[in-house]
Amino acid sequence: MTDDVAVLGAGMHPWGKWGRSFTEYGVAAARAALADAGLAWTDIQLVVGADTVRGGYPGYVAGATFAQALGWQGARVTSVYAACASGAQAVNAARAQILAGMADVALVIGADAAPKGFFAPAGGNRPDDPDWLRFRVLGATNPTYFGLYARRRMALHGDTLEDFAQVKVKNSAAGAANPNARYRKAVSADEVAASAVVADPLRLLDICATSDGAAAVVLSSMEFARRHTTDPVRIRAVSTVTPSYPKTVLDLPDFATDSAAAVEPPALGLRASIAAAAYEEAGIGPSDLDLAEVYDLSTALELQWYEDLALCAPGEGAKLLRDGATALGGRIPVNTSGGLASFGEAVPAQAIAQVCELTWQLRGLAGDRQVPGARAGITANQGLFGHGSSVVAVR
């Protein structure tokens, strides 16, 4: 186990399609987080930025860009890139430097202004890049992979299109109560069924959009926190694991899984190993959780996360949903923020946004989305190329 760090402040710029620069969104989120923490920008000793994403690869360098926009004040700086997992890497970079005594208080920011439509690879002729090749050779977009997982679940576990639609119904209901969400309207199962098929069996409303948005948190040592507040939300674990060989689940941008011909597959696949590492570091288990924020790139993928987080047994994700356990008011509400279904993905901000939601929930300030008496929560996501990401927060 590692020591805790405190979350002193959380802030966002609302998600949407605003047509402005990521810097503007990031500064707005940063100022909101600083105000929430009751600190000035000049109090910050370390700024960590999650780089923007362009074609699956790092876009704009974030840390120094935000530091300049907020006004150079000499703070240490770190910029990180881990695709969808960038936000958790940024949180962990700040945490590690705080725990190492290099800084007492840090500002972590992720923001992006996303292009419309499918994520496309970086340009040029790059036949040595698997992310370029999957588009050239297969035309395999991100929804292609989501469709493959969804069909596999239907064949293996008996999940239905209605189950997938009900994930959207649940998350849109939560998102309707979240002022930072892009889509703030309840969606019915009929509306999901009436939307166009993108990658069979998934429809437009099963798949998350791309959005503009920003999220920021102020993290500090527990000693610093005690001088500024009482009973802060604490980050108890950050999991940033890579897969174990052979990786036997087809993930984007893969053409194939690893072969298990010579080496037996590990006991846990990547997603389950992300969660296991987080639980181990936090010293808590799934039964101790009050809520979870998971990366619902598609409705079907949310059900997969239930199983990988061990909220239920393998194959029983749809049953957990049908029982209402993961809805607000259920045993273990999932995506109380509304999830990607309500936000759309602003890649470098998204994992930080998940931590913001845990923070507000654990403080009891989540309004109509509040999970009564929440004391522990987990976030989970996975970044392109093999980046695990999970944060456990407690109060």
Added chain:
Amino acid sequence: MARARKPVVAGWFTEAGPHTDDGPAAQGTGADQDFRLIGTRCQDCGSVFFPREDTFCRNPACSGTTLEETPLSRRGRVWSYTDGRYRPPAPYVSDPAREWEPYVLVAVELAAERMVVLGQAAPGTALADLAVGMEVELVPGVLNEDDETTWTTWHWQPLGGDR
């Protein structure tokens, strides 16, 4: 003028034999016995890699550097499948003047290699022709053509799929 046939990626599959024409290889089972995906096998630990790994073995317990070409199984079972209802972005090549025609993608589990390999389904394969667990076989196919070149690729085709 005849276009030159070139694999979309060199060294990932065998060049199609002389009997294969441009169109879908619709000769049915047994027509293209020699057409294979080409992976590599570590000579130290036996791990198989596709796409090919030519310099270092990726088994963390192996420091092997001798990897030899190995043809992958020609048949496998459907792990999952989906389709693309919208035109993928470049570098996928399609004619923007023509209406987009969805195609099917199949992930196929190869028993001997204990791995899953993606590919487009042979032209004419419909979602309704597929089911998880059914047997498919590898056939040569054409990805796209430009003025000089017919770019060849691999396709998965339901077994016994005479069309």
